[in-house]
Amino acid sequence: MIILAIESSCDETACAILKDDELLSNVVVSQIDIFKAYGGVIPEVAARNHLETILPVIDQAFSDAKLKTKDDENDWSKIDAIAVTHTPGLLGSLLIGTLTARTLAILHNKPLYPIHHLKSHIYSNWLETEHTPEFPLLALVISGGHTQIIRMTRHNDFKIIGTTLDDAVGECFDKIAKILGLPYPGGPSIAAAAEHGNPKKYAFPHPKTENPLDFSFSGLKTAVLRTVQKECGVGLDYPSHDLKNLLKPEQISDFAASFQKTAIDILLEKLQTAYKNYPDVKSIVFAGGVSANKALRKAANAKNVFFPEPKFSGDNAAMVAIAAKYEIESGVKPTDPYKLDISPRSAIQ
Ligand SMILES: Nc1ncnc2c1ncn2[C@@H]1O[C@H](COP(=O)(O)OP(=O)(O)OP(=O)(O)O)[C@@H](O)[C@H]1O
Ligand SMILES: [Mg+2]
Structure with missing residues (x-):
């Protein structure tokens, strides 16, 4: 066909x-x-x-x-x-x-x-590969508009078991890149800046949600904004689009690395919780633009974990x-x- x-x-x-x-x-x-x-x-x-x-x-x-x-x-x-x-x-x-x-x-x-x-x-994840995911599986969709954990027990059978309550993780990359003065789209430019940064320089909170499989990224975005304002010695009312002029290159890299690490840790913690809830799962599948992130691929690398070809x-x-x-x-x-x-x-x- x-x-x-x-x-x-x-x-x-x-x-x-x-x-x-x-x-x-x-x-x-x-x-x-x-x-x-x-x-x-x-x-x-x-x-x-x-x-x-x-x-x-x-x-x-x-x-x-x-x-x-x-x-x-x-x-x-x-x-x-x-x-x-x-x-x-x-x-x-x-x-x-x-x-x-x-x-x-x-x-x-x-x-x-x-x-x-x-x-x-x-x-x-089924394109141009001989090694395809096995069912039941958990899929983590991480894109510009969505962040969801979806359980599939067979082809064309989808059940959402976790979703973002506010921003999508890709949107969070894009908005934080803007605060740091990095070019659109924010995901690849945060990833590039993070390569030279210290991921432990700044600690950001991991949000708690009523359903432990849901996500919330708007708090992380605000936490980064407030820390940048503090680091630059300006008040909470200082316009976020002007902060980039006050930041030094090493601060930008450290913020990018610390944010990226926090976002990845949150995604993987949620996925681990989901995995515990569904012990029959045979594969974990990542999908969407954020799944191109190299640090995420490295952190999640394990047997039966699937990422699409970057293209x-x-x-x-x-x-x-x-x-x-x-x-x-x-x-x-x-x-x-x-x-x-x-x-x-x-x-x-
Ligand atoms: N290397 C990367 N690291 C992190 N995020 C990335 C990377 N590459 C792309 N992204 C992010 O992926 C998102 C785009 O992905 P995608 O095209 O799947 O989303 P979309 O189609 O806009 O949204 P949706 O699929 O939810 O409708 C953007 O937010 C972009 O910043
Ligand atoms: Mg998309």
Whole structure:
């Protein structure tokens, strides 16, 4: 079976073509360079860029997969199904991908599979690997918008057992990077600055939550802000965006390293608690943009712990295609393209 998948939930426009387990093409065009200047994503700008980029990205995916006709047209006769990220994400961004997929499904008479974005992140662990996770498993989804522990007992069966009560961990990396004057996106720039820093220089609290498997990152963000203000000798009302001018490079590295260590410790403590609650678990699976973090990969490295290939940890369409493959194999029926629902829903259902 050959699946063409489209992803446009945030600021990456992506298309991939998957033949059974073989990835024929995987095109990702990121808007990061546009948003570096603003320090974050502007939803309307992202949507406009998706609109300009999506058709060339699909053409490129056909080219890379060598699925062009003699006349250099996209050979739709080879495609068995279309998959698309339908939620969660930025509404304008999602609309470009879903409307494109829906139109193509109607035009070429292909079955259409709307795929939940977080399921795709989890399924990135099944891409280009012979050693795949075993069930039951616990998945830690750590991305720009979500932080969740999800239990899976078989394919396409998801139960959320822990979730963030406020900020996502990726968002926390991004916001703390801003305070420290490090460029967007904050995750990679905090990780780079942390390499030269002392992770024990500053101690930050680990939040307590009623459900021990839930997360809370807004307190950590405030704790870092207050410590930076104290270290710089300014008051609580000092604007956070001006603090970077008062910090020395070694202080920035020490804050980055201390914050990163705290975030990783919190994630792994929660995961250990979850593991104790579910002793039948055979694999632990990390997913989402923050799973690219090298210090986290080192700290969590163990047998039966899975991380996606770094190129699949951020948003891409290959993960949408493989998630669709397992949905189809689990008996999920295609969606009528005229009834495609993109109402905003964060939770996996
Ligand atoms: N090396 C890294 N260390 C820590 N965080 C990282 C790293 N690389 C990327 N990130 C973070 O990952 C996040 C982006 O991940 P991803 O693209 O999966 O999120 P998203 O798609 O915006 O959100 P969601 O998947 O929840 O809708 C950003 O917050 C970014 O800072
Ligand atoms: Mg994502």
